[in-house]
Amino acid sequence: MKNFIENLPKAELHLHIEGSFEPELMFKIAKRNNIKIPYDTVAEIEEAYKFNCLQDFLDIYYQGAGVLTSEQDFYDLTYSYLQKCANQNVRHTEIMFDPQTHTERGIPFEVVINGISKACKDAEEKLNISSFLIMSYLRHLSEEDAFKTLKESLPFKSKIKAIGLDSSEKGNPPSKFKNVYKASVKEGYIPVAHAGEEGNADYIWEAIDILGIKRIDHGNNSLQDETLVKEIVKRNLALTVCPLSNTALQVVDDLKNHPLKKMMELGLKVTINSDDPAYFGGQVNKNYIEIQKALNLTKSDIYELAKNSFNYSLLEDEKKQQYLNELEVYYTNNK
Ligand code: HPA
């Protein structure tokens, strides 16, 4: 089964590039930029990466992102993640980035977007991996601040496919960003958002009804509300589920109690993703492998999850079909 998962063609739809920042690269870039970080060894970092909740993690995640300053830093970070994709047979990835985490520190928007998008372009040519970028607004900041970011993004519109909403969920409901989502969609960006990770089902209702999102990041708490589940199924919206993130942030106490299988049984379209792999103990393949073991998923379940990853990507139909064909051939030969 491990081998089956490792070689399975798949897409990753929920990944924060700042969350893919591995300790070794963080040390290297911090040294290059003459920035002090509060750890000297990987062991010290691992000790610090023990979280009780989303906010615990976010405090450390923003601190880590604080060493990124030049276009080369953003390039190295992104290319390093894309190399890991190549090693895991991730054929397509939709990468979230948080411009405000950097512009707030005085790093120009263009430094961030140019570094990330150059790495994506090189990976397309050298590693044969396709990718889209999702510009995520930080929900702990104001809507006005998000509007500033939207404006800054417009000269780079061709490099950005979608907008997202991340950071501290509780107390920052989707409705807070109603106007900036409307304006972003008008500019041609596809709307997605984190909802129902720590926030309750009401936040998911707001995200689908008020923000009009096309995909739900996490969405675990949709299970609190039967009517909501039916509505998500009816509207054919996928959930980007992140098993190891859920246990690391104590959204789920044990993978054995993860609701993924229940979600599938209810007809929800689920995908498997790593969220912040450098912080949560594993890349996307490890997420597949661990959840398969914990819930005793079959090869057919795994095939379904990988199929969803392409079907609910933002890819155009022709490219989507090409990947789905590749996946089908693989499944037929390896089931
Ligand atoms: O899992 C997450 N949730 C919310 N915000 C985030 N920003 C990075 N990762 C996350």
Ligand SMILES: [Zn+2]
């Ligand atoms: Zn996330």
